[in-house]
Each structure stands twice: as C-alpha cells, then as structure tokens.
Amino acid sequence: MTSLEPFEVYAIRYACVERKASENFLGGDPHEAGMPMDYFVWLAKSDSKTWVIDTGFNQQAADKRGREFLRCPTEGLKLLGVDATNVEDVIITHLHYDHVGNFDLFPQAQFHLQDSEMAYATGRYMTNPFFAHAFEVDEVVAMVRNVYGGRVSFYDGDVELAPNISLHHVGGHTKGLQVVRLWTQKGWMVLASDANHYAANMNEGKPFPIVVDVAQMIDGWDKMKRLADDPALIIPGHDPAVMSHFQAPSPELEGIAVRLDA
Numbered sequence: 001m002t003s004l005e006p007f008e009v010y011a012i013r014y015a016c017v018e019r020k021a022s023e024n025f026l027g028g029d030p031h032e033a034g035m036p037m038d039y040f041v042w043l044a045k046s047d048s049k050t051w052v053i054d055t056g057f058n059q060q061a062a063d064k065r066g067r068e069f070l071r072c073p074t075e076g077l078k079l080l081g082v083d084a085t086n087v088e089d090v091i092i093t094h095l096h097y098d099h100v101g102n103f104d105l106f107p108q109a110q111f112h113l114q115d116s117e118m119a120y121a122t123g124r125y126m127t128n129p130f131f132a133h134a135f136e137v138d139e140v141v142a143m144v145r146n147v148y149g150g151r152v153s154f155y156d157g158d159v160e161l162a163p164n165i166s167l168h169h170v171g172g173h174t175k176g177l178q179v180v181r182l183w184t185q186k187g188w189m190v191l192a193s194d195a196n197h198y199a200a201n202m203n204e205g206k207p208f209p210i211v212v213d214v215a216q217m218i219d220g221w222d223k224m225k226r227l228a229d230d231p232a233l234i235i236p237g238h239d240p241a242v243m244s245h246f247q248a249p250s251p252e253l254e255g256i257a258v259r260l261d262a
C-alpha cells in the first residue's frame, strides 16, 4: 500500500454565499446565527496523473442564484499549474449546478459519472421542483450531448480508477452522488463533496436539507468513515472551515486554494 503513488490534493474556492444555520440542517437549527457556505472544486495531482473533481459554476449562474462569484474555477486551477483546456479527466460528483457548470471550459476532458446520477437528472423526479431546483436543465442537456460525443465514462457503484484513486457511490443528496477516495501522504483521504456539506452535518448527525434519501445520506457518512484512514481526512464539500483548517500552498493562493494533504 505504501508503494502507491500519493496525490497532492487541493480545494479551490471559487464562490460563497451568506446563509443561516437553520438552512443547513434538516429540521432547522435553534440558532439563527449566520452560517456561510463556500463553493469548491478539487484537484488531485500525482507525478503521473491529474484529476479535476467537479467544475463549479460561472458568473451567470452566480447572478441567477444570488451567489458571490470570486473567480472562475479554471483560474484557480491555472494558479496551481493546471490548464483546463488540457485536462483529460474530470470526475463529476453529481450534476447539481454548483458542481457541473463550466464543462465547456474543459474541451478535452472525459467526464466520470454514476449511471444513477444521469438517470436521476433526466428522469421522473425532475418533474418535481423540490428535486429539480439545484439542477440546470441546460447543463444536464449538455452532459447528454457529451454522452453522445463519447465523452462520459459511466459507473454503476464503486470503482477503482487506479490503485491510488477510487469512486464510491453514496447517493442521499442526489441519487447518484459519488465521493472520491485518494491515496495521499497522510493516508486515504475522501473528498466528500455533498455527501457532507459541513463537518457539522456528519459530526453532529444532522443531514443537510437538500436530499432525496435521508437514510442513504446517513449511511454515506458511515461509508466515508470506513473509506478514510481518519475522520479528519473526510473533506466536507461546502464548509468554509476548510479554508482555515488547511494552508494555502503559496502566499499568492491565500484565500483561493488550500492543500489538503500537507
């Protein structure tokens, strides 16, 4: 196991929004305190391979949904030495607007996605605004076009992409949400994406309220605890604390990106 090639892993912050704590926990929260949300994409880089995880949204989507757009996720990637136009592989954790916009900025990429996510985003549940709200139909249609273009690799459940990286179906938040397990110098790390928005969702046992299957969401926390070598290596998908718990790889990246495996 120790002979595996480790990944450097980065969280790249590209947007934020003010929220109330009560909006972040199913059943609300007794405190009406503010609890802002950050938006990230992630980069996993080894000597031989680069994976981008999710593609974020753009200024137009930020304006439509009232989010503060800080910079294009591809600018963050560029500051970390990755040119989006050359990226070969992008893992899509799920098809919500904040994870799957911008894929026109990755013209060479193959997208790695769960069967069940594409079925969910194009099926019966999208007739209901509760489930459809966080999807953008044009992005889903664009992904369908990528399917016909041969640019989507589908998985049905858990899959090892290489000995040092695997995808794990969780569901819960959406039908086909997947998390990413990476070998790093700190051990096995899990990028939770929206399987755990905030550390408090999992640690306090309080699900995030955008959900299709609460039981699956809660099972997902246990699954991630089995996959990671330490609960501290389960990286929440929207928690601003990520930016303070981890350090920027260089002074220029302060407030833009942090290295998760250092």
Ligand SMILES: [Zn+2]
Pocket (backbone or CB within 6 Å): 096, 098, 099, 194, 237, 238
């Ligand atoms: Zn999200």
